[in-house]
Amino acid sequence: GAGVSQSPSNKVTEKGKDVELRCDPISGHTALYWYRQSLGQGLEFLIYFQGNSAPDKSGLPSDRFSAERTGGSVSTLTIQRTQQEDSAVYLCASSPRRGRTTDTQYFGPGTRLTVL
Amino acid sequence: AQTVTQSQPEMSVQEAETVTLSCTYDTSESDYYLFWYKQPPSRQMILVIRQEAYKQQNATENRFSVNFQKAAKSFSLKISDSQLGDAAMYFCAYGTGTASKLTFGTGTRLQVTL
Numbered sequence: 001g002a003g004v005s006q007s008p009s010n011k012v013t014e015k016g017k018d019v020e021l022r023c024d025p026i027s028g029h030t031a032l033y034w035y036r037q038s039l040g041q042g043l044e045f046l047i048y049f050q051g052n053s054a055p056d057k058s059g060l061p062s063d064r065f066s067a068e069r070t071g072g073s074v075s076t077l078t079i080q081r082t083q084q085e086d087s088a089v090y091l092c093a094s095s096p097r098r099g100r101t102t103d104t105q106y107f108g109p110g111t112r113l114t115v116l
Numbered sequence: 117a118q119t120v121t122q123s124q125p126e127m128s129v130q131e132a133e134t135v136t137l138s139c140t141y142d143t144s145e146s147d148y149y150l151f152w153y154k155q156p157p158s159r160q161m162i163l164v165i166r167q168e169a170y171k172q173q174n175a176t177e178n179r180f181s182v183n184f185q186k187a188a189k190s191f192s193l194k195i196s197d198s199q200l201g202d203a204a205m206y207f208c209a210y211g212t213g214t215a216s217k218l219t220f221g222t223g224t225r226l227q228v229t230l
Binding site: 035044056104109 | 161218219
């Protein structure tokens, strides 16, 4: 079956512009996560969606960052008024999220965002 | 707050040899999970192995095994019979059933030489 897909693969934008990053999770997975990976760093949690519950937004670094998940499937991460420090790889992951067990998260290939 | 530390930014191993990557973590939880993920140049994070903290037996997946020392909060990854395809960044990660996110270390870059 298909894995997690993300688009675009690469995005170059100018400082101050808005960008939208898309994630298509594995079919049937109810949990969806966004992480940010800055150069030479580990992954930093941004936001988590689980079914119809309110998302966990505790990792969003500022109010310029927002995300939505439509119909419990596709998710879009939006960064408004991009800054150079937003340059990073943005990774999306999904998991079945059965019960309270920490399921394995399956990652997409990421979107590399470069803000000039 | 939970933290994950990988103290080896880079490691090198010869093909067919064995290498061990280190990871330590800090937590006050008793029920948690630990993971090793591999990230090749393609950027795709691939699960290598996972360990449930309540299990005393160390997890093993083919050439990959872990040494889980719960009291010491240590979770090292051993790669046996290293292959060129093992060259990648390796990330240690921590998660709990009550928390949605994974906490990652900063990674170890593994180079495999002939």
